[in-house]
Amino acid sequence: MLKRTISMTAAGAALVVAAVAGCGSNAQPIQVNLAASEVLAQAAQKTAEVTSYTVDAVVNVSHPQQGAGKVQGRMLYQSKPQVAADLTLDAVDVGGRNVPGGVRAVLQGETVYVKVQALNDFLGNTKPWIKVSLNETGHAGEVNQYLAQIQQFDLGNMTKLVTASQDVKSVGTESVNGEDTTHYSGTFPVEVAVQQLPAAEQEQARQNLAELKDVKFDMWVAADGLPRKIGLNGAKDGATLDATLFFKGFNEAVTIQTPPADQVGELPKGTTN
Structure with missing residues (x-):
């Protein structure tokens, strides 16, 4: 995960641009006789060694007052030579309102580039992309509305959360995208699970999980100890x-490029608050 937390919401739908710091992986096959809880712990350790991956995600949420929402997209991530991520949200629909053209965000080190037509129209920006420095002390509310929370796409955070489970068990073997995996299922209490994360990231994780009390999870782990699929679902007080x-491409070379300079505008002065 990023050394700094980016606490920005995509119109109420939680999605993320993020990273897991680490070094090259020399992953060995997991031991088939490990207890289910040990497999989760091993997966959390191995994901810390991952230097790149691709994730495809679909997140459906509902709220008694805000209505239903759906976010669907994919992210490329690398930690070397510097932290970088390329997030594309094809569908962003919250409370029956969608974001025309979707959302694109590219992270390079301490800078994020955001492409949202509705945001450009609101800010009067004539360039398709907006550049924001993460070193700034604050970010515009308009930008915060479209930048996502990275934690829900973050492989490292996901595997840390599920290690809080006290009832995980193996429920069989299945193929995920052509790879043999073992399917594990269980629940974790949100408050205990978020304490597995760095202190600065815990509050954002609670928001990502809609302050649910308990979350059911399913994780499909391949022979190298890395998850190929993770599912989360939960409900509380009418919110779901x-x-x-889906994760793939572990430690494979990825290309993450910033947009051309002539297509990038700066965040208007006076909006970083």
């Missing part, structure tokens, strides 16, 4: 969360 993420 249903998320499915």
